[in-house]
Amino acid sequence: MRTMAARAAFFALGILGAQASLAETGATTNSRFNLQQPVTHIAEQIYNMHTFMLIICLLIFIAVFGVMFYSVYAHRKSKGAVAAQFHENTTVEIAWTIVPVLILLGMAWPATKTVLAMKDTSNSDITIKATGYQWKWSYDYIKGEGAGIHFFSTLSTPRAQIDRGEWKGDNYLLEVDNPLVVPVGKKVRILTTAQDVIHSWWVPAFGVKQDAIPGFIRDTWFRADREGIFRGNCAELCGKDHGFMPIEVHVLSESKYREWVAGQMAAAGAAASAPIAAPAQVQAAALPASVYFDSSKDRLDDAGKAAIRVAADWLAANADARVTITGYTDKTGRLDKNQELAKNRAVAVRDTLVADGVAENRIVMQPPALVTEGGDGRAGRRVEIKTAQ
């Protein structure tokens, strides 16, 4: 009996504790005992149904194990209990079949309503396609304000925090370089698909988890009730870095969203109208710098060494700055070979930077990028040196 009561209390405290901590901080990811605080109507329905189920299960638990532990306590041979020999009682057996059926009907009713609501993806204000890659997401704004915007979203937690035990921030493994941005109060339809294997797009606070299946399109939707930053993970095992492809969603007010869209459009327009620079050129003024490589090679040529020299000079002039290094390859070749190549290129650049007098702790190695992110041929075979935030 004591175990049971303790367990029940543990659960109850857990629920209260989680709600209290959320109320205090208003944070989005630090739920500890219970489902994260919902920010959509659907997530709220799920939350309530979850609570309802917990309560029903707790009541059945108390009833059933109350009887069992009373029997364990009272009907012992050591207490002189003599075994009755009764068995089979049609009334009791019918009762304990019918009553659970009724309880189940009580659960099925609200669940059915929620299923139907979740599945209604019609009349969205904005439609965004989320594509899963090994191991990152990309987002294409397809319909509504912002249509045409496209970007990749990759884990931004530095490898040093993951591999080398560096201090980990609050959003460790839940932070990306380019978050998904949506307006508050609008119905956002998410189409999911994948490039390689099955991934799953999951944002707990929205009550949304939808597999992204290569070659097929699935959809889901959410309407965020309040502004904020909400985080989730890939929820389907997708290979080595399954645990390292988070989802970060920024819900903005309508006006801020409009500003963000305008900024994205302007940047995209500038990029489109700018003359295509000769790849071997090095942006000498400051970072970011790109260092280019020959096909299948990770050896630096003179232009590359010069570019690194410039970056090293800049770092010498900016003592507080840190840089990130990301390796890329072109589109040809096997995925695993390319990954290795991208990594080796990044390592070559890092080693040259260090040789040029940059302290190693000012260099953050990013995971090798498997997709060229727009570049192919020589434009793809590169290492990018950027200032770290």
Added chain:
Amino acid sequence: MSAVTPEATLGHEHAHDHEHHYAPSGLMRWITTTNHKDIGTMYLVFSFIMFLSGGVMALTIRSELFQPGLQLVHPEFFNQLTTMHGLVMVFGAIMPAFVGFANWMLPLMLGASDMAFARMNNWSFWLLPPAAILLIGSFFVPGGATAAGWTLYAPLSVQMGMGMDMAIFAIHIMGASSIMGAINIVVTILNMRAPGMTLMRMPMFAWTWLITAYLLIAVMPVLAGAVTMVLTDRHFGTSFFSAAGGGDPVLYQHVFWFFGHPEVYIMILPAFGIVSQIIPTFARKPLFGYASMVYATASIAILSFVVWAHHMFVTGMPAPTQLFFMYATMLIAVPTGVKVFNWIATMWRGSMTFETPMLFAVGFIFVFTMGGFTGLMCAIAPADIQYQDTYFVVAHFHYVLVAGSLFALFAGTYYWIPKWTGHMYDEKLGRWHFWASIIFFNITFFPMHFLGLAGMPRRVPDYNPVFTDFNEIATIGAFGFGLSQVFFLYIVIKCIRGGEKAAASPWEGAQGLEWTVPSPAPHHTFETPPTFDPVAHGAHH
């Protein structure tokens, strides 16, 4: 477990005049044996070895998860460990252990002289070690073992190295072994019962195994089909699971779970059978509703074929499909509830004692039912959207598989080990084993409910620091649980080597034919069918 030898004392009621056939000794005795007791012993030893191997993998996983960050293993190896832990425990430990119990106990409980197909019985066991070597050996080939999760979802499983092919062949072999074992069990139960033992007078363990065997025959070929399609997609240019060639990755999941959900009941129905033998014995009172237990078992088995897609609520099925699978799944709670109520009604106004088998049986009811509750929660499709692929699900299925299947296996071992070895186990140590197991089990798996709800996905080698404390608790519990099982091995070895001499029927309330033969059970039993007396042998319902 060599206490039982071909030369062992013969049962007093069986005067033998033909004990002159060739009986090899040493290793050849075990390789050539067709004796159900020898084969049962080998199944149990094999499954325990696999249980320890899978346990080492689990502890490596838990060690990596003790702290956030990557400390011990690379993500790729971590995925290999989670995958192999699942495959080894399901196909190497739990399933063969129940077949071991069936081999040892069914002929004794039914009054049969052996299993129906004694030579096939030998073959179905000896298929397992090569399968295990393929499976474990895949860790050492280039690319390592398969890391696609025990569910081996395509297209991820199509990407794997040759370890995947070894796992596929291992599954084929183990599947063939299971099907042969199942056919043997069906034929034995249907044809070799003692005169007078009608189907509705069989021990509950025989009923649950009969139904389980049919499930095995129905679904193991489905699994073989699924992994064969993966194999041909990998090597022979087919596109069953590739959209580019006109296939569908989700097809794999449908086929897999059509096997996978009945598989869940394959691993729990025999456990229900063991518990249904033990509770009446130690309550000294007949099983409350024998007939309703049989019907509940059959209902669970039939329903298990129409609920598979509840594993796939997040794949994006149409609403009517989701609703159908949600309702069908919820319905399973009814016959499962009937079973739990029956056990408790059997205990009610009994005259109970709590030897180790009874402790594990009551512990089973208590902890398994908690897994049942979380199962019901997962059946609710909208809520499952949040639970799916999180540690909540990991907690759920360990509550039913460890506290369910494994605890029932422990209960059954303590219950029947006097019959196997002729010695009583050390009761004090048995109780220690029970309390250590149930406490460490809960320390390991209860915090996982919280982790999953708060948003920790399963199958990840690293996590946000907010999940650290519960992961630390789980890891500590896991090591305690693992050590408790080494302690169990010690208890069993001690019991084999000696101990208080066990009577033919060491339990006061035990009924059934297995208790009419001496302990240890002679090498050959019931060569002439026993007389089955429903009243004396516990079938007075």
